[in-house]
Amino acid sequence: MSDGLKMSRRIRRTPYTNRIEKAGVRGFSVVNHMLLPKAFKPTVEESYWHLRNHVQIWDVSCQRQVEIKGPDAERLIQCMTPRDIGASKIGQCLYITITDVDGGIINDPVLLKLAEDHFWLSIADSDVLLYAKGLSIGMGLDVSVEEPDVSPLAIQGPKAEDLLAKIFGKRICDIGFFKFGWIEFAGTKQLIARSGYSRQGGFEIYLNGSHLGEPLWDMIWETGQTFNISPGCPNLIERIEGGLFSYGNEMTRENNPLEMGLGKYCKLDGSIDFLGLKSLQKIVSNGIKRQIRGVLFEGGRCTTCSIPWPIMVGDKKVGDISSAIWSPRLEANVGLAMIDRDFWNVGQIVSVQMPENNIANGEIVELPF
């Protein structure tokens, strides 16, 4: 079942892994030193159509929480991000980038504000905990930085709301997009957010307490039968079509938030102070040199993009594709790519250089596809 990935304690199982295995998982990835299920249905395409039409249950425990708590919590977080978090309210989720002094992206978590002095960073694949610890120790801040026993479970797809309302009551329908509320489960209060790594709608339950993982899974699974629930995972076709980025794929420390089209989340007028402010101001004043775009390209079903694929205009390399897959809906390959300024306009004709001299024609398109 998982011949290709060698297991050990270091690659942490989740509270749901036993259920995932019973559900017939066919492959994993590793994110934040933890298993992320990556394949269930015979094909990613079947799973894609199911996600668009029904409801899926995803083990996204690897979205680990970095809990920042204490009098200096807000100060520490603001120092790490160009987004103005001062106006955020309790119960709000904020998509932020965490940046280095040079403006390079260290992570792109979702920030959850639990109280004025209490936050969770729901992280992508890098040890934000260590960065936050280092900063707080070095700056002598009065704050604790820990990883709580919280393992998000995502319920995604158009039937997610009906399913969860049936289990937890109609009150969850009042939760707005990128807001969170609380549900009762097994005598505990659990955080539920209207969010998730798809464009099909749904919720994420930030389960606090590993021992509750299997009962929670089972309850949703059983009630989900009448909604045609299926086990699933972030779907590569759906995420690329939806223009959802993946840290480590579309962006690394070599990229800044402006290149990722996240200028609207960067407060650069000096009204807030954060690491990287000066660098980002300089990048803006010099002009952004490249930016993320969609690429729609031919050449039949492309293979897995595990190294960047050069994008050419004539003999000139103008960018790289970082993630790509065949879209059964668009009947073409869809890719996410960082493209040089002179060539990033929608409609620009390009060619994509895949491995083994496989070259395909394509064009730059808007995101989402």
Place this chain on the structure above:
Amino acid sequence: MSDGLKMSRRIRRTPYTNRIEKAGVRGFSVVNHMLLPKAFKPTVEESYWHLRNHVQIWDVSCQRQVEIKGPDAERLIQCMTPRDIGASKIGQCLYITITDVDGGIINDPVLLKLAEDHFWLSIADSDVLLYAKGLSIGMGLDVSVEEPDVSPLAIQGPKAEDLLAKIFGKRICDIGFFKFGWIEFAGTKQLIARSGYSRQGGFEIYLNGSHLGEPLWDMIWETGQTFNISPGCPNLIERIEGGLFSYGNEMTRENNPLEMGLGKYCKLDGSIDFLGLKSLQKIVSNGIKRQIRGVLFEGGRCTTCSIPWPIMVGDKKVGDISSAIWSPRLEANVGLAMIDRDFWNVGQIVSVQMPENNIANGEIVELPF
């Protein structure tokens, strides 16, 4: 070949991955967001005997380097480790732990001193780069913290020295254990250390320059034919027998260096200052509560230990096994375990609780096995 692990750019390929695939790799792990080959020969036992008798070439690029350079380099590193690095010399490798304020282990890298103000930390599986960056920014140190394009290639086994002497000349024989020197390759100077993650002897070439990966592999591979060279990887049987620890398996942030038997590498007399000094002093004065030990146990060939296995004395849980495997040499299972003080004496009879109610008799033994 790697059905179980879903590939993407985020899980970085190495300069040797093409060669590894050609050599018939049968599985990977992921360390530091990078592929680590984990299986070649039909069985880990065949590979074990080969490693003990011949020579193997290992892609250990995932041992990423955190380069710390500048006037405050030594100060930053000393602040992260309880080992006294003040007396270390250029050309020396030092095994160190990096600790948190509470004494918890954040990583256990090898420190290489390239110059008085220039170090590499050859890291285990956690983003030390982010911890070091956070600390240096927070403390306002004059130092750069980067990941250079360095990808270690290990040559391990009793024939490693003869093979490398044939290629790079007899001078490599003068390099002492845990020391490094320099070799010429393709017009470049490359660092070579007498070190590696086995007890069978050998070297690690810290190749600087990904474009040189395949030529270096090919040169060693071709000359290696007369030495019966084989592709390999850290061998679980050999590493457990040898008492070599794996960060994330035997130790996490929940453990301190004293529990890992690394008291000799902790300078706690106040002559050096580091994060965690007070915590470690307190742990010593209170008495160490548990420590790493070997466990030799029956029950036939054990399965993969991917969650800690409880160790019992009667009805009392006295520890956990974190890594275990069948040893064909000892004809028993060998495990590494954290054991409570009252039960850690050699000869203590225990029972090991494996999954599915598989209980085996065992005893505490010295490391290495």
